[in-house]
Amino acid sequence: MSASRSRQAAADLLIETLDNRRTLDEAMELSETYGALTGPDRGFARAMASAALRQLGRIDKGLAPFLNRPIETAVPPARALLRVGAAQSWILDTPAHAVVSETVNAAKQWARARSASGFLNAVLRKAVNDRTAFDAAPATSVWPDWLTVELMTSLGVEGASALARLQMEEPDLDLTVRDEGFAEDLAKRIGAKRVGLGSLRVASGDVAGVEGYRAGDWWVQDAAAAIPAQLLDIEPGQTVFDLCAAPGGKTMQIAAKGAKTIAVDRSKTRLQRVEENLERTNLREAVEIVAANAETWSPDTLADAILLDAPCSAFGTLRRHPEGAWIKGPDDIARFPEVQLRLLKAAAGLVKPDGTIVYCVCTPLKREGADVVAAALKDAGLERAPITAEEAGPFASALTGAGDLLTLPQDGFAHDAFYISRLRRTA
Ligand SMILES: C[S@@+](CC[C@H](N)C(=O)[O-])C[C@H]1O[C@@H](n2cnc3c(N)ncnc32)[C@H](O)[C@@H]1O
Incomplete structure (x- = not known):
């Protein structure tokens, strides 16, 4: 029975x-x-x-x-x-x-x-x-035909096939440790591998059962999702806006670096998750939470740095959420490039001259990544601040010729696909 x-x-x-x-x-x-x-x-x-x-x-x-x-x-x-x-x-x-x-x-x-x-x-x-x-x-038939065409257009046949093969494997669980100094010790205690730029990797399973969950010593975050906040290069006390912040994985990284953090998201429901995550990790006091549309939000001060993790098709996280390939259609994702460009242009007006913006999307589709950045570089008062091989570390093979990152299975270990670009306000 x-x-x-x-x-x-x-x-x-x-x-x-x-x-x-x-x-x-x-x-x-x-x-x-x-x-x-x-x-x-x-x-x-x-x-x-x-x-x-x-x-x-x-x-x-x-x-x-x-x-x-x-x-x-x-x-x-x-x-x-x-x-x-x-x-x-x-x-x-x-x-x-x-x-x-x-x-x-x-x-x-x-x-x-x-x-x-x-x-x-x-x-x-x-x-x-x-x-x-x-x-x-073929591996790519894990997706509906229209999506296979989309991914092949952005990544080529072999690139799309590699992504599909990765989706067939059960993903591990990656953790970001609040206090980098304790990462090595925690890794030993929970039997985790170090991957990416300081993430810990354990076999997937009961998250709450892993040591340090209740104490808020770490949070779940894919090794590639941990990169954007690392590229902000923040000094303690600086003001950082995390636009599109919920559920707060990157907000916690920024707050843990000692920045005065303002987390903005337009979804009040999703902001509750940010609040819970910050409470659990004892970072709540370092963060101001604002429910607003980042396209029109007008704060009193400009930021030293901005992280913009824009809404996207999320096809870079299909190995964690494979249903995304079937519950979204071409019409659902068509609007994203316009929204992303508007958000990036709005961000350009919210950062101090010379200040940094890290733009990222968890999708390998070119029109939501490289094309949006190229459009913003034309007239938003921004220049690219290329990511160096040293900064990219184990993701160096994911660097594009222009100095952005497109993290794909080529890096030798499994992780989500992100497009990440670092930009600087010119005036
Ligand atoms: C990719 S998720 C962000 C993930 C988050 N940065 C993290 O690391 O946990 C995108 C978020 O953008 C928010 N969003 C979408 N459009 C927005 C807008 N115009 N203004 C503010 N937030 C927006 C959504 O509510 C969603 O929470």
């Missing part, structure tokens, strides 16, 4: 994400079937849903030979259970008899799926014995 409940919960998570266009984190909050599970059943349900989302396009290609209609035409519970069954067999190596019997049982016990149980049984019995089409599907 509990084995089939975990299959039903995994399928429910897929319906919440793919049909109702929510993130997997939101789905796990909302799904009552998932919420009712405990212990290993809950962990297995999450693992099945996560594996299915991570390789969704390949799974659909793998199932296609056993279906006489496109999978999209199946009713949502049947479609979701098919994908859950395939993910168990082809990715999680669940024994064939358990895949078929427990996934079909899940359908029989689920009113909305009951009528599809015979169909599921027939398809899954074939699928567990034949993964040929799944194995033959």
